[in-house]
Amino acid sequence: MREVYQEQLGELAEELASMSTMVGTAMERATKALLEADLELAEQVIEDDVQVDEARARAEEHAFGLLALQAPVAGDLRTVISTIHTAEDLERMGDLALHVAKTARRRHPNAVLPPDVQPYFAEMGRIAVKLAGRARTVIQTQDVDAARGLEEDDDEMDDLHRHLFTVMMSPEWSHGVAAAVDVTLLGRFYERFADHAVSVARRVVFIVTGKMPNS
Template sequence: MREVYQEQLGKLADELASMSAMVGTAMERATKALLEADLSLAEQVIEEDSQVDEARARAEEHAFGLLALQAPVAGDLRTVISTIHAAEDLERMGDLALHVAKTARRRHPNEVLPEDVQEYFAEMGRIAVKLAGRVRSVIQTQDVDSARGLEGDDDEMDDLHRHLFTVTMSPEWTHGVAAAVDVTLLGRFYERFADHAVAVARRVVFVVTGKMPSA
């Protein structure tokens, strides 16, 4: 029975790792759609978002099933509860990629981003995809040091996010209010994506150590 139970816990981790891959791919495609005004790619991200929602529902159903039928304690209970919270964070990461894709679709055939901020979003997209990949890895390996290392990538994202404010508020900004609003909202989407990735990594630390890292 114990072996079967551990196998079920392993399946929970596999489901979260799969979600991490899905949201990373979604943000990669959404960023490409944003930078290249690619409508078909934006539509693909929007259409496939339901798959992330379904994956969260499956993970939560399995987690609640373990709570109801197996009555886990100690470390096993931490794993099950953390799965529920992590699935929520990962779904929100998918939603943020969805918001980026919808912005690209809404402005099509025009480009959303002025040329002088495109490089910042290309870098934010790169960091976001990297974070999703690292989240997948730490879920699979439960490597505490690697999980804590996500904080550095999140700091890079925060720095870029803050810099966008200086760009849009500069007297040299000539692209109007609508473009400034788009840039501000999009920057927030990427920043929140990174925050949720770090939240999942902190859950992994909690599962392994029994202590939740401070935010």
């Protein structure tokens, strides 16, 4: 029975790892749609978001099933409870990619971003995809050092996000209020995506050590 139970926990981790891949792909495509005003790609991200929602539902159903049938204790209980919270974080990452795609669709055929901020969003998109990939690896390996390493990428994202405000507050900003609002909201979407990836990594640390890292 114990061996079967461990297999079930492993399957649960793989479900979360798969979600990490899904949300990373979603943000990669949403960023491309944003930068290139690609309506077809934006629509694909929007349409595929239901798959992330369904994956969260399956992971939660699996986790609650283990709680009900196996009555886990100690470390196993941490794993199951953390899985439920991790699935929530990953679904939220998918929602943030969805928001980016919807912004691209709403402004189509016009470009959303002024040329002078496009490089920032290209880099933020790259970091977001990297974080989703690293979250997947951490979920699969339960490598505490790798989990803690996500904080560095999050710091890069935060620096880019802060610099966007410097650009928009510059006297040289000539793109108007509407563009500034779009840039502000989009920057926040990427920042929150990174924050949720870090939250996933922190939950892995909690599973392994029994202690939640400080925020």
